[in-house]
Amino acid sequence: MKNILFVDDEQELLDSLRARLYKHRHEWDMTFVASGEEAIATFEKHTIDLIVSDVRMPGMDGGQLLSLVKQRSPTTVRIIVSGYSDPVQAARLTSLAHQYVAKPCNGQQLENIIERCFNLQALLSQESLRGVVGRIGKLPAMPKTYGRLQTALAQPQVTAGEIGDIVNSDAAIATKVLQITNSAFFRLRKPMVRIKDAVTYLGFATIRNLVLSAEIVSQWNESKDVFDVDPDRLQDHAHHAAAACKSLAGGRAAPDDAWLAGFLHDIGYWILVQECPAQLAQALELSRAEGLPLFECERQTTGSTHAEIGAYLLGLWGLPYTVVEAVAMHHTPRVVTPHGYDLVSALAVSHALLDPAHSHALTGAGGNAADLDDGYLKAVEAPFDWEEAQRRVQASAESTN
DSSP states (O other), rough: OEEEEEESOOOHHHHHHHHGGGGGGGTEEEEEHHHHHHHHHHHHHSOOOOEEEOOOOOOSSSHHHHHHHHHOOOOOOEEEEEEEOHHHHHHHHHHSSSSEESSSHHHHHHHHHHHHHHHHHHHHOOOOHHHHHHHHHHHOOHHHHHHHHHHTTTTTTTOHHHHHHHHHHHHHHHHHHHHHHTTTOOSSSOOOOOHHHHHHHHHHHHHHHHHHHHHHHHHHOOOOOOOTOOOOOHHHHHHHEEEEEEHTTTTTOOHHHHHHHHHHHTTTHHHHHOHHHEEEHHHHHHHHTOBBBHHHHHHHSSSHHHHHHHHHHHHTTOOOOHHHHHHTTTOOGGGGGOSOOOOOHHHHHHHHSSSSGOOOOTTOOBOOOOOOOOOHHHHHOOOHHHHHHHHHHHHHHHHHH
């Protein structure tokens, strides 16, 4: 049974949640407390699998509470519910929580988020995946500059100048960030030459994503020359997927998260190339010979897929749960219960609509088996139809080339 802790100073809201979630009493052991201090006391007595906390509370606020939980119980899934519209505060809170839920939030939405968090946790802890990860000699550490940014963004009073100083501390990263910022994708009116100006113009979340992409690209360039795996092709596919996914942002798929999920969705291939080249070669051969999607062949030869391995790594790095979930499910979006159009949907649809020239990171491999269409978009209540989705993805490809 999963132990869940709900924290909010509004007793009426806690009572409403208790009534709403009563049907889960045989699978979830739920505790409801009215302050951060009570929550910490609960952690000292029990193992908590997931915590849901409001932000604005007297005494210890939700940000302070989740910061302590992150330190003391890093395996606990952290969900924060907030009415903040300030992007600086939002960036701080998303660095502390796995899931950021905006108010007003209805019970059904929160129930769906909790279920999906547990489903993802189960997927990434399955024995076959742990076996694959256990055979891998060394999982890549979180990129250094990105890690420093995450720590800085957790500070409530961080400034654009301080973020700029972190990026500027690595000349190669700063140069790459400015190169990406000045690309056609962002359509700036005049060239951006200072990191601080880029931070102010693009915002903390976008800069954080650009830094992560720049550091990952530098590591991709160190990939082994294996079979048809070309680092340049990995990068090209990543950039096209990022642009395509961002073009389909909407509903609960935020543009910054959509871009990041698209860019990172195939990061598992980088690990397989480095650590499991023989099994990946077998999967490629099987995919070509049988006409099967490559991710299905990967499961046969390695015991897991690049999507799951990549999601596992991103989870260890502390990336947003929505991004980790989308990466894990981008070939199999129908296995999660939809509650409106979200990042899983955006990534899966954009991946399905990519031009064949950019539709896969590995040449000659089978494609996506998600079998998505206009009916799927209607089922997840997407803010556009299939024809509009195709138009957006095509426009994103033109802006990326």
